[in-house]
Amino acid sequence: MDYKIRWATCGDSKELGYVHANSWKVAYKDIISDKVLDEITLEKRKKRFEKAIKNREKENAVLIVDKEIVGFIALGECRDEDLDNYIGEIYAIYLLPSYWRKGLGSSLLEWGIKELENRGYEEITLWVLEDNEESKNFYESKGFKEEGKREKIKIGDKYLEKVRYKKILDKHLKI
Secondary structure (H helix, E strand, O other), X not given: OOOEEEEOOHHHHHHHHHHHHXXXXXXXXXXXXXXXXXXXXXXXXXXHHHHHHHHOOOOEEEEEEOOEEEEEEEEEEOOOOOOOOOEEEEEEXXXXXXXXXXXXXXXXXXXXXXXHHHOOOOEEEEEEEOOOHHXXXXXXXXXXXXXXXXXXXXXXXXXXXXXXXXXXXXXXXXX
């Protein structure tokens, strides 16, 4: 499948909101309450992306198939205070559900890893909800390993646990 990846612009906010809202509603269907998922709207997500893109250039990249944005990745410097500044982070990666299991998520993740490596980061972290087995399996298949850090987060009226994964970039592997 032919695709293109480029940096997001403010003009992409509506499509980013659509991808984010729709992928959340499917990916977290059995993890997050229906009430919370029903409150996720395109308009709320669009505003969130407008602000994010305006304030942080080169953090969100879009994946395009047939001139349509079908996925995105958000990345940058690791936000975790307990880690050093040589670590990058993948903040989010989402695809429209109809594009899952076609290799596009792998391509987008590989693009993000290469981008962080080009910025000089030696390691990459990301967070995954403990109950999201599909995502955990995906990241593990790409060389990420659960590293032990866990945090509780509140989504709606429910507390969920998220786990941190880490990957040491190939050029920094100790031999």
